[in-house]
Amino acid sequence: MTQYDRQTKIVIALGSNLGDCSANLEQAVRKMEAFFGAPLVCSSVYRSEPVEVRDQPWFLNQVAYFETDAPLPPLVILKNLKAIEAQMGRIPGARYGPRLIDLDLLFYGDWVLETANLTVPHPKLEERSFVLMPLVEILPDFIHPRTGIPLTEILEQNRPRLARCERMVQ
Incomplete structure (x- = not known):
């Protein structure tokens, strides 16, 4: 069985x-649905206070996923997420500062990947309520590939x- 058989x-x-x-x-x-050619399963929308840079408006956050048996490579997905941000008008600014849209690849199946441009699973997700809460809502049984711990427990x-x-x- 190859990685593409499931x-x-x-x-x-x-x-x-x-x-x-x-x-x-x-x-x-x-x-993203147009790019990936698949419908996304989306969490509810969450309102969260900013972290890191606190003097900015609160955020609306959401988590979405899709399943595929022929995934694009993670770096291609990242490149296209950044292209969508740019198409929507995101202008590079201060790290963790205000933004029109932010799209982060959290998980790529059960892969653990570290490159100069991308770390999967996302390295800060355990520190982010605005990621963990919507994740648990739509993927309560998902196991973190790096730690082996269920998201609900994290x-x-x-x-x-x-x-x-x-x-x-809503």
């Missing part, structure tokens, strides 16, 4: 804190020190 979950985090944040998330999902272990995050009423 479905691979491609999991992406979305965030926005400039402009019409809800519309930004919706537009990013549509663009969320519970880290909850006391995570930034505020709340699920939006």
Whole structure:
């Protein structure tokens, strides 16, 4: 059995804190679906306080995934996520600062990958309530490939020190 003989979950985090944040998330999902040629399973939208750079508007965040039996290489996915950000008007700015849209590759199936441009699983996801909460909502049984720990357990272990995050009423 090769890596392409089974479905691979491609999991992406979305965030926005400039402009019409809800519309930004919706537009990013549509663009990713068009690019990947597959519908995305999306979490609810969450409102979260900023981390790292605190003096900025709160974010709207979401996690989405799709499954494929013929995944594109991770660096191709990253390149296209960055292209979608640019198409939507994201201008490079301060790291962790305000942004129109932010798209991060969180998981690429059960791969563990470290390159100069990409680390998968995303290296900071255990520190981010705005990633863990929507992940647990849509993938409660997913096992973190690097640690072997279920996401639900990672969320519970880290909850006391995570930034505020709340699920939006839809």
